[in-house]
Amino acid sequence: MIPAPEAAGRDAGLWRGWGLFLAVCLLLLGIAGLGAQALAQTGAGDWAEPVNVSRSGAASDPVVVVLPDGTLRILWWDQFEGLMVADGPVPIVVAAEPATGEAPQPAPDAIAWTDPAPAPILIVQAGREVTTPTPIEIMPRIVGDAAGRAQAFWLGQADEETGNQPLHGSRLTPGRISWSYPVTLSVAAAAFDAAADLSGTLHLAYVQPVQVGRSPSGLYYRRSGDGGASWSAPTAVQQSRYLRLLPTDGDALSLTAHNAVSLTVTWQDPRQGQILVARSTDGGATWQPARPLMASDAAPLGNEVVAVPGQPERVLWPVPGEPGSMLAVSSSGDTLALALWDGERWTATRRLDLDLRDPGLGLPLPLGDLRPAFAPLVPAQAGAAGSLAVLGSDAQDDLWITGMGVEALAGLLTLPAGSGAEDAGPVNLSQSGAASDPAIVSGPDGRLHAFWWDRFEGLQVADGVVAASSVASGTEEIVTLLDSWSEPRQVPLPVASTPWILSGVDGRVHALWQQVPDLQQAAAGEEVVQPLLYSHLAADGTAWSAPQVLAESALDYDVAADLTGTLHLATLVAQETPASPAGVYYRQIGQDGSGWTAPVPVFTSRYLRLLTAQDAH
Numbered sequence: 001m002i003p004a005p006e007a008a009g010r011d012a013g014l015w016r017g018w019g020l021f022l023a024v025c026l027l028l029l030g031i032a033g034l035g036a037q038a039l040a041q042t043g044a045g046d047w048a049e050p051v052n053v054s055r056s057g058a059a060s061d062p063v064v065v066v067l068p069d070g071t072l073r074i075l076w077w078d079q080f081e082g083l084m085v086a087d088g089p090v091p092i093v094v095a096a097e098p099a100t101g102e103a104p105q106p107a108p109d110a111i112a113w114t115d116p117a118p119a120p121i122l123i124v125q126a127g128r129e130v131t132t133p134t135p136i137e138i139m140p141r142i143v144g145d146a147a148g149r150a151q152a153f154w155l156g157q158a159d160e161e162t163g164n165q166p167l168h169g170s171r172l173t174p175g176r177i178s179w180s181y182p183v184t185l186s187v188a189a190a191a192f193d194a195a196a197d198l199s200g201t202l203h204l205a206y207v208q209p210v211q212v213g214r215s216p217s218g219l220y221y222r223r224s225g226d227g228g229a230s231w232s233a234p235t236a237v238q239q240s241r242y243l244r245l246l247p248t249d250g251d252a253l254s255l256t257a258h259n260a261v262s263l264t265v266t267w268q269d270p271r272q273g274q275i276l277v278a279r280s281t282d283g284g285a286t287w288q289p290a291r292p293l294m295a296s297d298a299a300p301l302g303n304e305v306v307a308v309p310g311q312p313e314r315v316l317w318p319v320p321g322e323p324g325s326m327l328a329v330s331s332s333g334d335t336l337a338l339a340l341w342d343g344e345r346w347t348a349t350r351r352l353d354l355d356l357r358d359p360g361l362g363l364p365l366p367l368g369d370l371r372p373a374f375a376p377l378v379p380a381q382a383g384a385a386g387s388l389a390v391l392g393s394d395a396q397d398d399l400w401i402t403g404m405g406v407e408a409l410a411g412l413l414t415l416p417a418g419s420g421a422e423d424a425g426p427v428n429l430s431q432s433g434a435a436s437d438p439a440i441v442s443g444p445d446g447r448l449h450a451f452w453w454d455r456f457e458g459l460q461v462a463d464g465v466v467a468a469s470s471v472a473s474g475t476e477e478i479v480t481l482l483d484s485w486s487e488p489r490q491v492p493l494p495v496a497s498t499p500w501i502l503s504g505v506d507g508r509v510h511a512l513w514q515q516v517p518d519l520q521q522a523a524a525g526e527e528v529v530q531p532l533l534y535s536h537l538a539a540d541g542t543a544w545s546a547p548q549v550l551a552e553s554a555l556d557y558d559v560a561a562d563l564t565g566t567l568h569l570a571t572l573v574a575q576e577t578p579a580s581p582a583g584v585y586y587r588q589i590g591q592d593g594s595g596w597t598a599p600v601p602v603f604t605s606r607y608l609r610l611l612t613a614q615d616a617h
Contacts, residue, residue, distance in 0.1 A: 048091035054399040064373040065144030077139035088113030090389040090403040119177040146200035148174040164188035171228040191246040197257040205255040209244035245270035254307035273543040317374040320385040331370040367392030437498040459491040504565030509537035
């Protein structure tokens, strides 16, 4: 039972310790989590000398478009000039020639980065007598297609009468800085996203907030097979008026094009907060009913992984000489997270730090808001598998690009014996000096969730992976645990301390806590009511369910999970009602999360009305 916060910590610690033991045992058997950041770092020599692309001190919102020959087109927003563009190669460290041991010198006519040039998207405002094209004043959503075209999408000005915002599109071909005449893809739109597959087909998903003609409000899909010159008729993904509550800014809606026929759309449900996913396997002609996102949805399909709102997008590239294996790179602020997919599961993770220097000043060059992109190498650098380009912004709002060869990137995930990883030591999760009352459980996908209370920031959580590796040493095999943890983030639960955290056999994470009592009522001698609340973490690990009241007034409670994943709850109620006398009540919830059963009295007695919280302890 949980008579007091101090006792709660002692008793809950037994359950949490047992949960940690089970989690580590499972991970030792080969369960590896997904996409968490690792602690190892790369050497400075792996990254090429960075190139200043923008050269203005006013750049933001950059986008990388990869051309078929491996060169890059960078587009960004300049606060003075508007939409800008520059073209150039991926900088990489050139490998030395085996015969001489010297790096070959670039050819005199090697491709260099062009000077930044304005590339405004011009649109004619309807209703004016003088039809003078004017540039749009926002950074559009830009994606690159297989032909190297930049495809731009944006919401236009709201209609003066209806308030509806149209969704426009335009395209920019390689070698040009003049965009095509914008087309209207929907007369009323809200949240949207676009993607292009390797075949060159464009895909667009958008929320239609109101009924247009005979099409009710909801989520719709369109496609283009000719580079954006024409588009298919809209197809309904899900019809719901609630979808218009999705914010238009940010990434509330994400579209992934695995190939021309396999598509995935994800969004955060405006009512429940959980991430929903809808799939199509026939090119968007029909869509499966929306369902909660599962951990298995993170497996690569084709050449993509599912994009999820609120999570960094990953870019994939095949591992040279390893059929079915893929390298995945995603941005994590000022670092990169590298992961390896062996065809069945994620087997290794590692953090990549960009230890760069300004080539002109010789000073350290920290970059943030990193944007990774894989590209084939230009003909002058042929013979290698490809390269990773990384674009980032410095403190002066300039854009810099660097790169690394795929071979060097793949080698970073190899942990040789004696690498020192076994001596990594403990990991500081909170990094605040204000943490207390920790709890740790294993989630549905094998990841660990560490919770603690921060006296300034409230309830915090960090997600981690403990992967096992073995090294032969004589006649023994030394097993090493390698920790990989995310940055801490706030947990959106209305609590005043760390709640009772536990997980069932199915891995679902549960939280129970009592509402903070009203101290003014207690000081006035009034009856203090402490409802018992419950919430669980969604199967995809991205959102908590809305708090549910399990008991209007609980003097004490205890909870346990059996081997089937069922939760069992005993509650001591001292404040009786005509329908519920004072007593001990029992409830349970199944592993499918279908809901709690109605309270069943185990023992009732009017004398329990005389108990106080201190008596129950």
